[in-house]
Amino acid sequence: MKTLTNEQVKPVALSDYIVADPDILGGEPVFRGTRVPVVSLFEHLESDCPLDEFLENFPTVSRTAAVAVLMGAQELTLERARR
Numbered sequence: 914m915k916t917l918t919n920e921q922v923k924p925v926a927l928s929d930y931i932v933a934d935p936d937i938l939g940g941e942p943v944f945r946g947t948r949v950p951v952v953s954l955f956e957h958l959e960s961d962c963p964l965d966e967f968l969e970n971f972p973t974v975s976r977t978a979a980v981a982v983l984m985g986a987q988e989l990t991l992e993r994a995r996r
Contacts (some may be wrong), residue, residue, distance in 0.1 A: 922971070925982075927982065930944060930945055931943070931951055934944045943978075944973070944974045947974055948973075953967075954967055954979055954982060955986075964976075964980075
């Protein structure tokens, strides 16, 4: 995965892609417009599942949303590391 510099990318608005609603899976963060928990993306990647396979398994999640969540996670990780 490429690491992008601050000049290359604007911050991701995770709220555009993730929602936590008590009426959907008890408030578990899910991809907006779906019932797919965001944690499932990370679990799939941790088990060496390619992104394309995750998207095949969860067709209601768009590639744009999955990549945005990964980029948001990257931004948060780098931000914390720089503190």
